Amino acid sequence: MQTQKDSSTSSPRPPRTPGGTRDARKHTLKVDRSGLYQRAIRESFSKLDPRIQVRNPVMFVVWVGTIVTLLVTIDPTLFGSVPADLGQQRLLNGLITLILFFTIVFANFAEAVAEGRGKAQADALRSTRSDTIARKLLPNGSVQEVSSTELRRGDQVKVVAGDMIPADGEVIAGVASVDESAITGESAPVLKQPGTDIASSVTGGTRILSDELVLKVTSDPGQGFIDRMIALVEGAERTKTPNEIALTVLLAVLTLVFLIVVATMPPLANYVQAPTTIAILISLLVALIPTTIGGLLSAIGIAGMDRVAQFNVIATSGRAVEACGDINTLVLDKTGTITLGTPSGRRVYSC
Amino acid sequence: MEVVAEVALAASVFDETPEGKSIARLAEKYRASMNFDLKNAEGVEFSARTRMSGTNLPDGREVRKGAVDAIKGFVRSRGGTVPPQLDEAYERVSRLGGTPLAVCQDQDIYGVIYLKDMVKPGLRERFDQLRRMGVKTIMLTGDNRITASVIAQEAGVDDFIAEATPEDKIDVIRKEQSEGKLVAMTGDGTNDAPALAQANVGLAMNSGTQAAKEAANMVDLDSDPTKLIDLVTIGKQLLITRGALTTFSIANDIAKYFAIIPTIFAAAGIGALNIMGLKSPQSAVISALIYNALIIPALIPLALKGVQFRPLTADQLLRRNILIYGAGGVIAPFIAIKLIDVLIPLS
Numbered sequence: 292m293q294t295q296k297d298s299s300t301s302s303p304r305p306p307r308t309p310g311g312t313r314d315a316r317k318h319t320l321k322v323d324r325s326g327l328y329q330r331a332i333r334e335s336f337s338k339l340d341p342r343i344q345v346r347n348p349v350m351f352v353v354w355v356g357t358i359v360t361l362l363v364t365i366d367p368t369l370f371g372s373v374p375a376d377l378g379q380q381r382l383l384n385g386l387i388t389l390i391l392f393f394t395i396v397f398a399n400f401a402e403a404v405a406e407g408r409g410k411a412q413a414d415a416l417r418s419t420r421s422d423t424i425a426r427k428l429l430p431n432g433s434v435q436e437v438s439s440t441e442l443r444r445g446d447q448v449k450v451v452a453g454d455m456i457p458a459d460g461e462v463i464a465g466v467a468s469v470d471e472s473a474i475t476g477e478s479a480p481v482l483k484q485p486g487t488d489i490a491s492s493v494t495g496g497t498r499i500l501s502d503e504l505v506l507k508v509t510s511d512p513g514q515g516f517i518d519r520m521i522a523l524v525e526g527a528e529r530t531k532t533p534n535e536i537a538l539t540v541l542l543a544v545l546t547l548v549f550l551i552v553v554a555t556m557p558p559l560a561n562y563v564q565a566p567t568t569i570a571i572l573i574s575l576l577v578a579l580i581p582t583t584i585g586g587l588l589s590a591i592g593i594a595g596m597d598r599v600a601q602f603n604v605i606a607t608s609g610r611a612v613e614a615c616g617d618i619n620t621l622v623l624d625k626t627g628t629i630t631l632g633t634p635s636g637r638r639v640y641s642c
Numbered sequence: 643m644e645v646v647a648e649v650a651l652a653a654s655v656f657d658e659t660p661e662g663k664s665i666a667r668l669a670e671k672y673r674a675s676m677n678f679d680l681k682n683a684e685g686v687e688f689s690a691r692t693r694m695s696g697t698n699l700p701d702g703r704e705v706r707k708g709a710v711d712a713i714k715g716f717v718r719s720r721g722g723t724v725p726p727q728l729d730e731a732y733e734r735v736s737r738l739g740g741t742p743l744a745v746c747q748d749q750d751i752y753g754v755i756y757l758k759d760m761v762k763p764g765l766r767e768r769f770d771q772l773r774r775m776g777v778k779t780i781m782l783t784g785d786n787r788i789t790a791s792v793i794a795q796e797a798g799v800d801d802f803i804a805e806a807t808p809e810d811k812i813d814v815i816r817k818e819q820s821e822g823k824l825v826a827m828t829g830d831g832t833n834d835a836p837a838l839a840q841a842n843v844g845l846a847m848n849s850g851t852q853a854a855k856e857a858a859n860m861v862d863l864d865s866d867p868t869k870l871i872d873l874v875t876i877g878k879q880l881l882i883t884r885g886a887l888t889t890f891s892i893a894n895d896i897a898k899y900f901a902i903i904p905t906i907f908a909a910a911g912i913g914a915l916n917i918m919g920l921k922s923p924q925s926a927v928i929s930a931l932i933y934n935a936l937i938i939p940a941l942i943p944l945a946l947k948g949v950q951f952r953p954l955t956a957d958q959l960l961r962r963n964i965l966i967y968g969a970g971g972v973i974a975p976f977i978a979i980k981l982i983d984v985l986i987p988l989s
Contacts, residue, residue: 383924383928386928387928390934390935394938401945404946459852481849534884538884556906571927575927578931582891584884584891587887587938587942594945594947604861604873606860612873614859615826615876616876619823619824620779620818621780621827622811622818622837623781623867624829625790626783626784629793629799630761630797631761633660633760635660635760636664636665636756639646640756641646641753642727642751642752
């Protein structure tokens with residue numbers, strides 16, 4: 292997506308977006324990006340479905356316009372007589388139809404490319420999630436083997452070295468090292484034990500490397516951390532942010548204004564004895580409405596979420612990413628954030 | 643000084659903590675050396691009860707380092723007295739924003755080691771950048787006021803709250819929000835959860851508790867709290883990119899208008915408006931539409947990568963954007979449409 296220069300340069304450095312190559316930092320998963328463009332091209336056409344197009348008022352106007360110009364390509368006299376030679380008129384209308392069609396396809400392509408990376412990432416995440424056999428602890432102390440999909444919040448399970456942890460949970464007994472590289476990309480094992488603030492939560496899909504743990508399940512099937520991540524990167528929860536809605540409304544209003552402007556053209560044109568054709572009017576309308584931003588708006592939002600994901604941060608909504616841009620105040624803990632967190636000797640005083 | 647360093651070194655040889663190692667390094671700077679047989683010496687572990695650690699030397703001497711009052715207690719229990727300069731040294735170190743550790747051998751206090759937490763390198767520049775963007779930074783710490791103010795000055799934060807409790811975190815967020823500001827914070831403990839939920843952007847550490855992760859609206863898989871600063875930059879870039887492309891898109895209209903309108907009313911004798919000198923009405927319409935279609939894929943890389951980011955205030959950014967994307971958006975289509983008009987084989 293983007294290659295940036297390594298960020299370990301000495302200060303003062305020119306201000307820029309936070310960088311460092313993605314490989315230099317820890318990263319979640321190797322995302323298979325082959326076929327990204329083929330998939331995007333396929334989706335550019337499948338997104339032509341009017342039910343999808345209607346969500347974007349600007350592009351929907353272009354979509355309707357394309358249908359109309361297609362009709363006048365087939366029959367140029369559909370909306371009244373035309374001034375020029377029929378064959379020539381048909382050719383011009385056909386050209387306009389083709390260009391309008393590609394305008395929509397290009398806008399779909401922009402969105403599909405932006406979504407593509409997330410989809411590839413979701414596929415990679417899905418591969419880490421598999422149904423495993425979990426040892427569920429029954430109230431009477433016996434162990435029952437169940438599929439991990441049957442675990443519910445509040446169940447207790449026992450995991451031993453080599454097991455895949457079946458669901459998100461809190462450690463309630465035992466001390467063990469867990470390999471969390473599937474989630475964090477951090478290859479060093481993490482020590483988990485009960486009753487600590489930091490080291491007592493485990494994530495489904497990670498692997499226990501030593502000893503054994505008793506866990507209390509904290510999420511129902513399909514609600515776990517990995518499931519949430521998949522939903523997020525796939526954009527299943529990508530609802531429009533308030534800012535995006537406001538901008539969409541603004542663009543829709545602009546579109547409506549131009550629609551009215553263009554609708555008043557034919558009488559004026561007739562008055563000055565310069566009759567126009569419907570295809571030309573639609574061309575004028577499409578040229579005037581803000582198709583550029585209308586077509587790229589969702590791609591910009593998705594790319595923002597994706598950039599956050601590249602920083603190994605999972606955002607619960609596009610709204611959260613956007614809110615980051617509007618922040619006026621940062622509240623930071625000193626230890627570990629501002630300072631390294633370990634005091635070191637500077638000098639001695641005798642007395 | 644050397645003597646103090648020597649005692650400090652002796653008290654730290656068995657100390658494997660980062661502090662202990664840093665004291666050994668510091669002692670080397672003072673050219674202190676060990677004058678006893680390490681093999682027969684015995685390390686004394688730090689405990690929360692004694693609040694000191696040290697070494698029992700082969701000849702029976704006991705060297706200790708630890709919190710000032712703990713060491714005072716130790717020498718008194720050995721029948722020693724506390725030198726009057728000790729409190730002076732303690733004060734001095736506190737004023738520097740450090741942690742004082744007293745060192746003693748048997749009943750004699752030799753001096754004080756000045757320990758200090760390091761501000762992460764490069765952070766000051768980041769905070770300066772944030773300030774230029776109009777973002778205020780507030781540091782929270784459990785340290786006393788003196789220590790906190792020194793670190794705050796070193797890191798270049800705008801404001802700090804010393805001796806902070808978890809409740810202070812949520813108070814400070816509410817206070818800022820009541821002034822109509824949007825607040826971002828990081829946290830990892832269960833006691834951070836209310837504040838994470840209250841903040842407009844709550845970034846939880848993946849190593850944190852379930853409660854913290856559920857209350858936050860972002861989770862950092864690398865558990866690096868400094869990432870919050872990166873996120874602010876990404877968010878700003880998103881907003882700027884959207885603004886820039888909106889400006890560009892609307893500015894494009896002027897050229898398209900001049901390309902198409904004259905062609906429609908050509909018969910009405912407003913040929914003077916055809917300032918672009920396009921070949922024919924058909925060619926003008928088609929050229930404008932081709933430009934309109936091609937500009938979308940042309941801007942995809944910019945939409946996905948984001949416009950180049952500079953830490954400026956909102957006003958400066960607005961001016962800059964209007965200049966680049968507004969003026970650029972007016973000029974670019976004139977050139978592009980004229981070029982397409984020349985290239986396409988329409989009469």
